[in-house]
Amino acid sequence: MKTILIIEDERDLADLVAFNLEKEGYRTLTALDGANGLELARSQPPDLILLDLMLPGMMGMEVCKILKKSEKTAHIPVIMLTARGEEIDRVVGFEVGADDYVVKPFSTRELLLRVKAVLRRSLPDKPEGKVINVGPVTIDTERHMVAVEGDDVTLTTTEFKLLLNLAERLGRVQSRDLLLKNVWGYNYVGDTRTVDTHITRLRTKLGQAGELIKTVRGFGYKMEE
Template sequence: MPHILIVDDERDLAELIDFNLRAVGFSTRIAATGDAALVAAREQRADIILLDVMLPDMSGVEVCRQLRATPSTRDVPIVMLTAKSEEGDRVRGFEVGADDYVTKPFSVRELVLRLKAILRRGSTPQDAGSTLTLGPLSLDTTAHRFLVEGREVVLTALEFRLLEHLLSRVGRVQSRELLLEQVWGLSSHLETRTIDTHIMRLREKLGPARAYLETVRGVGYRIVEPGAA
């Protein structure tokens, strides 16, 4: 039974999420503060953490940063819950390792779909390990390491999956809808802006090789080798 840690100080909302997640077969735990969330995450490993940006004792962004800095919670998927006015916090959440976000007010059905998609990503059997290389880029899918010009660059689990998808399709444009379905595991009718934010963060991490990740206006993204015919 997948375990979801719900971190939100709005009691009514937290209980609504808790009720609906239990109804579809999840086990849950609620934490109303950042400190309580960090304790709960240590006491029982969650399959996903739902993390509100606005908490009474510390920001959700800081909670996310601490979770990512802790070995036992480093790879737990984190979904941020944000208000429409908190786009800056959402971006900062991605910067410290959040995997996805849901904007309040949200459909409980959409939330459940997103959580199930994340769980499917984690349970999908992976192909035999290999190393994808292109110019200065090297992605080792066995050791889960990414190097640029021989220097290791730390990626979140979702950034790694996104880069692996693009590197295995060099030169082929991937639409936002396709990425949402094949990388995120979500139906293409849902919000796609999160992809643009992840691409922006991924491009920054490519550093001197950022030109390899191209935006095709009005279509999507692709990995290319600059100067290649």
């Protein structure tokens, strides 16, 4: 049974989300502020976190930053919940490590679809184990690890899948829409900026090796030596 941690200061909304998730067979934990949410994430690591942006005391962005900097919680996917729908909020959310973003008011169906999609792509793929080398970058699919010139690089599951998708299609241009389909598993209608933001984070984590990922203006990305 998958466990989902809900960090949401509106008690009624938190209870409603928990009720609907439990109907779908999930186990839920609830925290009404960021500090308690962090404590629960550390003491009872969930499979996914639903994190409100506007929290008392500690904002959701700060909570997400702390989660993603800790080795114990960095792997846990995060879906941001917020009443703010401006693009800048979505971009900042992705930049601090959020895996998805749902704007209030949202339908139960939409939230459940997002939860299922994020959980699905957070599961390690089980292809035949192989090691892919692109320049100084080594991708070990069996161990789900990436290294640059022998030094391990910590990537989120989404970043790993994005890098692997590009590396397996070396030299071939991948459109943003195709990357959304292959990596995220469903379409973000009109929200290809999601790909751009994750590519920026991926390049940063790879350091100079990030230059292997090329932008094809007006279309998408490719990886080449």
